[in-house]
Amino acid sequence: MSGDIRPDAVGVTLEDVGLAFGNTAVLKGINLKIEAGEFFTFLGPSGSGKSTLLRAIAGFGPEPSGRILIGGDDVTRLPPWKRNVGMVFQSYALWPHMTVRKNVAFGLEERRLAADEIKQRVAAALDLVGLTEFAARRPAQLSGGQQQRVALARTIVVEPRVLLLDEPLSNLDANLRIQMRRDILALQRKLKLTTIFVTHDQEEANTTSDRIAVLDDGVIQQVGSPMALYDNPANRFVAAFLGTANLLDGRIERAGGKSVFRTGDGTQIPLAVVDRADGPATAIFRPQDLSIRAAREGDGAGAALAGVVQSREFLGHLIRYAVAVGSHVILVDDTHQAGRPTFAEGDKVTLILDSEQVRLLPS
Amino acid sequence: MKSLSQSHWGPGALAVCLSLFLVVFLLVPVAKVIYVAFQHPNTGALTLINFFDFFNNSLFRESFLNSVYVAGMAVLVSSLIAVPLAYFTTRFTFGGAVLIQTLGIVPLIMPPFVGAVAMLLLFGENGSVNLLLNDWFGFTVPFMKGLNGVVLVESIHYFPFILINLSAALLNIDRAMEESAQNLGASGTRLFCRIVFPLAMPGYVAGASLVFLKVFDDLGTPLLLNINNMLAPQAYLRITTIGIGDPMGYVISVILVAFSLFSLWVSFLALKGKDYATVQKGGGGLMKRDLRKWEKVGCYAVVILILVMVLSPHIGLALLSFGTVWSFSVLPDAFTIAHYENVFRTATQYISNTLLYAGLAALIDVAFGTAIAYVVWRTGLPGRQWLDYIAMGAVAIPGVVLGIGYLRTFIEFQVPIIDKPLATWWVIIVVALAIRRLPYALRACVAGLQQVSIMLEEAAENLGATKSRTVWRVVVPLMSGGILAGFVTSFATAAVELSATIMLVSQQSDAPLAFGIYEFMQSAAGRGPGAALGIVAVIIVGIATYVSHTVIESGERKRQAGAAVAAAAGA
DSSP states (O other): OGGGOOOOOOOEEEEEEEEEETTEEEEEEEEEEEOTTOEEEEEOOTTSSHHHHHHHHHTOSSOOEEEEEETTEEOTTSOGGGSOEEEEOTTOOOOTTSOHHHHHHHHHHHTTOOHHHHHHHHHHHHHHTTOGGGTTSOGGGSOHHHHHHHHHHHHHTTOOSEEEEESTTTTSOHHHHHHHHHHHHHHHHHHTOEEEEEESOHHHHHHHOSEEEEEETTEEEEEEOHHHHHHSOSSHHHHHHSSOOEEEEEEEEEETTEEEEEETTOOEEEOSOOOSOSEEEEEEEOGGGEEEEEOOTTTTSTTEEEEEEEEEEEOSSEEEEEEEETTEEEEEEEEOOTTOOOOOTTOEEEEEEOGGGOEEEEO | OOOOTTOOHHHHHHHHHHHHHHIIIIIHHHHHHHHHHTBOTTTOOBOSHHHHHHHHOHHHHHHHHHHHHHHHHHHHHHHHHHHHHHHHHHHEEOTTHHHHHHHHHGGGGSOHHHHHHHHHHHHSTTSHHHHHHHHHHSOOOOTTSTHHHHHHHHHHHHHHHHHHHHHHHHHTSOHHHHHHHHHTTOOHHHHIIIIIHHHHHHHHHHHHHHHHHHHHHOOHHHHHTTOOSSHHHHHHHIIIIIOTTOHHHHHHHHHHHHHHHHHHHHHHHHHTTOOOOOOOTTOOSSOOEEOOHHHHHHHHHHHHHHHHHHHHHHHHHHHHHHBSOOSSSSSOSSBOSHHHHHHHHHOHHHHHHHHHHHHHHHHHHHHHHHHHHHHHHHOOOTTHHHHHHHHHHGGGSOHHHHHHHHHHHHTTOEETTTTEEGGGSTHHHHHHHHHHHHHHHHHHHHHHHHTSOHHHHHHHHHTTOOHHHHIIIIIHHHTHHHHHHHHHHHHHHHTTOOTTHHHHOOSGGGOOHHHHHHHHHTSTTTHHHHHHHHHHHHHHHHHHHHHHHHHHHHHHHHHHHHHHHHHHHHO
């Protein structure tokens, strides 16, 4: 049955898109090319402009500057009802006065399809999201997850050229959220539908997306696959927003023919890969790039950093230590297994940094 | 969750006292009225003969049809006024919105019967408007002829019920409801018909059924306009001219109650399971758009026309109160303050009686309202909801019916010491006002109580305060906004109540304002002083309404603070 719904995937291009609410610029010079069939995510904290950008693609909100192209057509000045982009709202926005079936049929009725075809496609869409037996219910009689699936069915049934998802999982509890994101991804793969997903949750973004655009302050900070963003953040914001990172300010210097990174308090980190000239820089490395052991005589040379455990968090599969090194606090992850020795607050420890993993950014 | 197991006699005893009051002063009199309606006038046996007599009488049949017609037409005319106004304010960014919000309050500060005579002088056959129309265009419009007058006066008074309910419903629609429809291809009138209108429908029906109920039960307006062939006036006239033994007054009462219950039921059905208040966090109401220039002109024209209509009873009343002679002329012949002098010389008794009655009634209402709210929402007493239901049931009892019920029930009950029947003692007027306004005060108190997070009470108990100390030190202060709003609402509406009081005033010295206005307006010579007294009533109610508005506004701010507490607690 699901074969009835076959949207054609098209790409979305944003050319220098800008948008302001009154005098407040919310989006600034957004340029982006989203490929046909891609699962693309706008990731950013609240207020970053990600939802505003999504709504601009759907045609809601103030008219943006620049151009928005869907499948090559300039839609910048088209009203929402002429764009044929399907949007799933954060609140689902199911109409409470209509049954599930009527909700799903709505868009098809607006398109003046024949009653027979509407019936078939509604059935197919409900089948696709597994809600066939709930067709006669009202939205208020459904659970949050079911409402979410109705919203999804209502949107995909019209075979939109692009599927827009505005934080669709934020109203669900943690377990359901994981289930739903898998379901949404499976659906997207099955329909090969170009999908743009808005979230502030990096785990959601990482697990679903082909590519992510990280937004902050109305500007795209970086675009790339989840792993590329994590491994090679373009700036401090991306590094800190995606996962936990140690960020140290200092200078790249030459010492004994080798490049080292030296912070203001004299802490020294050897560098394996140096892709920029000597001078001020920021060093980035993740907690798992270090290992921790008890301090021993003779420590202090090479990639070892001497420090004192300040605090620790037990996270189940690992223990995250905050270690004072000079004037810095460095986070270190240590795998946890039953019986494996742990460190207590005040313990003197040595941190070994895998210098291959240190990334350098202009400060 | 809360059990009374370790608790005290307090709430139980309180609930018993409250029930007793409601039973004696609401249930028994109404039951008495219904019982008498089904009782054979001679034998006392149960029978339907009174109802046969009623429908065999052409005057009663006509009265019945007239009442239904007037109430239905009033709903229609009020809708014509209210629907465009609600639509303009919620859909367009429109400077006239403030004007429209004011429109929603202005009519409510004057009971319809007060302006009725003034409306005759403005819109009657020889009123200002028709004199002008005749001079300029050579025709007249029978605005006030017969039942038209009642429809017009009632519509102008009661349209705010539709305006307020419909606007609230429109404002409560989440913007995403509209956007998702647009996203799926709907726009323009189809969007309105399929999404916006159905979502706002429950609000409209709730308002419209309230208008129907109020107009159907109203006694003062038809009486003042001298329209007697309607149900409420017939009930009043039968009881006052033939006596409380005449069964027709009771039959009419039963019909009035039945229709009131019917319209409440319709409103209940409209709202049941349709909590369409869909605004979510970050939502915001429907999308508003700017008006084009000519649209703006059109909107303002409609709004100003309606504003003039709505203000006309007030303008007419003011003219009447300052005019010397006003007859067959566009404006009064000359102006004077003699009517006010007259009123303040001879009729201050009316004013002081009103302040006393309405003040006492409002006090009773908030005391009982607070107590009932607490018993129902904060204790585990079995059957506690019935207190709420019965108190709210007073909404369905027209003033005429309650008046007749009191007369019949308490005429034989001699009050000790003063040695006169309770039915003719002034205190019974206070009780009637208190019962009639209790639903409004109760809702305000419940709203106030629901603002108080139960955790705030638990915190007080945790720190050693007993139940009653907690109520006194934490609950009552926090719900004071609601209590005050309830007091003012009760006071303002009780101050101008006519339909129950007109039946219960047994001597001139006990009469309140509304009764005084009615008495004055009976004669042509009394119209001036009657209007002056009407203006006094408008000022009293206006001040009270302003105060309640201010209180509710500040309560709104407090509620937001309270919501923050609740949100923090929930997080």
